[in-house]
Structure formats: structure tokens, C-alpha cells
Amino acid sequence: MKTTSMIVTGGLVVPFSACGRQVLPGLVEDPGTRQNWAGNYTYQAERLYRPGTVEEVQELVLELGKQKALGSRHCFNNIADSPGSQITTSGLNRMLSVDEANMTVTVEAGARYGDFAEELHDRGYALHNLASLPHITVAGACATGTHGSGVENGNLATAVVSFDLVRPDGELVTIDRQHPDFPAVVVGLGAFGIVTRMTLEVQPTFEVRQHIYNNLPLTSVVDHFDTIMSAGYSVSLFTDWLDGNVSEVWIKRRTDRHAEELGGEYYGALAATENMHPIAGLSTEAVSDQMGRPGPWYDRLPHFRMGFTPSAGEELQSEYFVPRENAVEAILAIEALADEVNPLLLISEIRTIAADGLWMSPAYQRDSVALHFTWKQQEPEVLALLPKIEETLAPFAVRPHWGKLFTINAATLRQRYPKLDDFVTLAKRYDPEEKFHNTYLDNRVW
Structure with a gap:
């Protein structure tokens, strides 16, 4: 396995080359019947992988065909399903660092808000808002536009300063607020790749x-x-x-x-x-x-x-x-x-x-x-x-x-989201082979 890195406009890109090994990392040999949190939906993906490192995520994304990230399984529909494989982020669940100078916290994508919020408070900081339940993952909540409440409080994705995304070719790219694609990809519906870590704004605890x-x-x-x-x-x-x-x-x-x-x-x-x-x-x-x-x-x-x-x-x-x-x-x-x-x-x-x-x-x-x-x-x-x-x-x-x-179908939603056509065009540019495409995107967005 060999990686190199280089700086490009708007983010850090890390090209990735897999080892070509036959057994991919993190395969759950007997995943059983996978259902969402409420038990109303059974996932159709044939295989489940649980990587433990970002490099393993890169290898999986590069080698697998149809695939989708799986978070805390709190969605009530098939948005996180795939006809091929699912890659759960449950093995990437740590709070990584607090940047006191820039007032940010960086967490792995599979961290649930309840996994790190208390530690963040103990260090003197808080997030601007939380959803009704702290059991959901940061990446999944942001990707679907999940929210808390408050006339002055934006949804949870509005706290995102930057995030790392594994693109379909296995490259790891950092997308921040200065990147032109940021407004599209942060609430990305899983259409662009797999997020591995996120940096969020914090404020003094309250x-x-x-x-x-x-x-x-x-x-x-x-x-x-x-x-x-x-x-x-x-x-x-x-x-x-x-x-x-x-x-x-x-x-x-x-x-x-x-x-x-x-x-x-x-x-x-x-x-x-x-x-x-x-x-x-x-x-x-x-x-x-x-x-x-x-x-x-x-x-x-x-x-x-x-x-x-x-x-x-x-x-x-x-x-x-x-x-x-x-x-x-x-x-x-x-x-x-x-x-x-x-x-x-x-x-x-x-x-x-x-x-x-x-x-x-x-x-x-x-x-x-x-x-x-x-x-x-x-x-x-x-x-x-x-x-x-x-x-x-x-x-x-x-x-x-x-x-x-x-x-509500995609044609109707296209009338209600002024940037939906631009979103689809960008998603197709990121994922021309449609690795992250699924029935949900066909019916709801495309």
C-alpha cells in the first residue's frame, strides 16, 4: 500500500492505491439480518464491512463496486442501502481533538453525539445544538439535514467547518467552507463518497x-x-x-x-x-x-x-x-x-x-x-x-x-430545491461509475 499527498484548491487530496489483496478489511462474515434502528426496514446489501482505519475505508471504497456508508441506522427508509455492500462507520467513533484557538472539535464520522458530548463539556465547550436524541452519528445526521430546534439555530450540518471524504477512486479529500463544493456535499445524502471525520464549531459550554x-x-x-x-x-x-x-x-x-x-x-x-x-x-x-x-x-x-x-x-x-x-x-x-x-x-x-x-x-x-x-x-x-x-x-x-x-417524488422536489439539478450534476461528476448510487437516489433525487 502506497499513499502520497498533495495540496489542491479547496482541500487536501490523498491518492490511494490498494494492495490488491483478495480479502478486504473488516468483512463481517455473518452479518445476519440487518435492520434499521426501528426494525421497519431490512437492508438488502449482500455484504457488510467494518473498517477500523481511514486507510481501510479507502481500500474498501476503491475495490468494491456498489456500496453505501451505514451509520447508526436511524433512518426509516433505504437511503443507506446498496445492492452491493455496506461499510459501517461504527469502528471510527472517537473524538480526535479540540482546537482551542479556532474553537472547533474534530471527531470521526461514526461517533455518536452522545459518545463525546460529555467529554467536550468537561473540557469547557459545547455544540450549538443537538437533535432530539444523542444516539445518532455525526456524519449521518449532517448528511440528511437532521436538526435540533431554535429560531436562531441552524440544523446540525451548519456547525461543520470541514470534513474528510473518501471519493469513489479511494482518494481522501478534505472539503472546508472555502471549497466551492462544500454547500452541496455537507448535506450529501451519501451520494459523493464516505465521510471519515468531521470538524465542528464549538462555543463555551453552557x-x-x-x-x-x-x-x-x-x-x-x-x-x-x-x-x-x-x-x-x-x-x-x-x-x-x-x-x-x-x-x-x-x-x-x-x-x-x-x-x-x-x-x-x-x-x-x-x-x-x-x-x-x-x-x-x-x-x-x-x-x-x-x-x-x-x-x-x-x-x-x-x-x-x-x-x-x-x-x-x-x-x-x-x-x-x-x-x-x-x-x-x-x-x-x-x-x-x-x-x-x-x-x-x-x-x-x-x-x-x-x-x-x-x-x-x-x-x-x-x-x-x-x-x-x-x-x-x-x-x-x-x-x-x-x-x-x-x-x-x-x-x-x-x-x-x-x-x-x-x-414526494424527485420531479416535485426539483421544484422545491433550487439547487437540486446542480446537486445531481456534481454528484455524477464525483461518482461517474455510480458506486454510491442506489434506489433511494433514483426515486427521490435523480
Whole structure:
């Protein structure tokens, strides 16, 4: 094996030549039946590889034909599947370094946020935001535009400063914010290669108080939406779309920015007297601590805690993004479908996400509101209902979360993503032999 390196405009390229050995590194001889996290999808890839080094990833990418990276398996569709092989990044899961001068942290692509967040906090730093659960990998979350919440907080990929990508020819290239391809590749849907490490912006660590209010009248949401969603650093509304109210309001406030108390009543909702789970009847053992008790960012911004099954576990998920200016109209449109939505629903969540400039981000060039649906695991019935939800939200140029269930086709999405054609052209230039192509890209993007 021989490698050399050279500097090119916008990044570091490391050409790679494989040894030509017959047994490739990291082959899982008996991978068993591979399913995603929720168990609703069984992967069709014939082989699974678990490399332990970047060099092994390079060798695999060069030698294999059709292939796809596999992260924490939290996607609910076939975005991470391949007709050939899967390469899991679970062996690349370390926090590598903290650059105090440039305020960044570098982690391997297979690291889950919960794997390094506490250590990052102990060293005095924090990420700007986290998703609902810390169980997901950094590379997978960024590649699908996964997000947290907050009117001023962009999705998780907006924290990326640079990343290392193994291209289809085995070359390792570093792409940073100055690289012309950065806005396309950072939310790349797995179409460009396999990410091996990422460098993220950090800030001084902070603490968060989490306040829960029950039974917020829908009329308050209609009349005061922007004020309610701006009440904290991160705000979530949980609803089953019944009874004309929002079941729970989760307000997460930074202690260094919000010193004042919210009180026992909030726009008609009453403060909870004990920790709450978003889904009624489930144990609160798995949720992050509430009742206004301060705690570190990594233990309050997610809804769920590492080491426990997040949400319901046995579930399906869909999520749709509309412009924030249309939030109330969209909420009322879904509320009108309550009789059809509720029987299949575990819970819905409504959150805000700031606009960004990442081509395939659902919040591309528009401040957004996400309407999230956690469904019972009744997939035929859910898939039959999704087109009606999507048609109802179509007047708002709705965009789906790439890693969850949706039925909107590529032709329609092309109208809603101004840079989609440019994204496809660039992906084909990176991967002319379509090593990283799969059915998902055919149906949703190409």
C-alpha cells in the first residue's frame, strides 16, 4: 500500500492505491439480518464491512463496486442501502481533538453525539445544538439535514467547518467552507463518497433549564406562535392533534441568557409538576431532566438520554418542513386531518429551524418549521396516508426530512430545491461509475 499527498484548491487530496489483496478489511462474515434502528426496514446489501482505519475505508471504497456508508441506522427508509455492500462507520467513533484557538472539535464520522458530548463539556465547550436524541452519528445526521430546534439555530450540518471524504477512486479529500463544493456535499445524502471525520464549531459550554407546560390551547398557538417558539433557546410543541390543544410545550432556556422565571402558567398552559415523556404513558426514565433544574447542554438539549431507548423504539417517523411564515396555516391544515392522523399516531412535534445555505438542507434559504410525526408501526396504513398529508402541505412548498418516510417524488422536489439539478450534476461528476448510487437516489433525487 502506497499513499502520497498533495495540496489542491479547496482541500487536501490523498491518492490511494490498494494492495490488491483478495480479502478486504473488516468483512463481517455473518452479518445476519440487518435492520434499521426501528426494525421497519431490512437492508438488502449482500455484504457488510467494518473498517477500523481511514486507510481501510479507502481500500474498501476503491475495490468494491456498489456500496453505501451505514451509520447508526436511524433512518426509516433505504437511503443507506446498496445492492452491493455496506461499510459501517461504527469502528471510527472517537473524538480526535479540540482546537482551542479556532474553537472547533474534530471527531470521526461514526461517533455518536452522545459518545463525546460529555467529554467536550468537561473540557469547557459545547455544540450549538443537538437533535432530539444523542444516539445518532455525526456524519449521518449532517448528511440528511437532521436538526435540533431554535429560531436562531441552524440544523446540525451548519456547525461543520470541514470534513474528510473518501471519493469513489479511494482518494481522501478534505472539503472546508472555502471549497466551492462544500454547500452541496455537507448535506450529501451519501451520494459523493464516505465521510471519515468531521470538524465542528464549538462555543463555551453552557447550562440549560427545561420547563414543561401541559395543554396549551391551539388558539394560543395561532395567536402567539412566534412569541411561544422564541421563549427559549429551543422550543418544542407536542400534540396528538385532538381536543383543540397542544399536549406539551418543552421550553429549553440557557441559564446565561434567560434569568427570569416563566411562572406556572404560559398562554393558557399549566406548568408540569413532574417529568414528562412526549408520548403519554411511557416511562420518563429515558427523557432528559426537566422541572427547571439546570444541567449541561448535552443533557438538556436532547429530549432523550444516552443508554435508554429513545422515543417509543417500535415506531415510524415522517417529518415535513414549511416556511416559518406559513407555520400557523400548515398547523391548522394538519389539524383538519386529525381524524385520519390520530389513529395512526404516537405523537407529533413542532419545531423551528433557522435558514441556511446548504443545497439539500430542508431549511435551505428559508427559516422553517418542522412538523414531525412519530407513527405507530403500521407501515401500509401510514404510507397510504402520507400522500394526503403531503398534498395538504403542498401549497407551502413542503420539503421532507431525507431520512424519514415520505412519498414526494424527485420531479416535485426539483421544484422545491433550487439547487437540486446542480446537486445531481456534481454528484455524477464525483461518482461517474455510480458506486454510491442506489434506489433511494433514483426515486427521490435523480
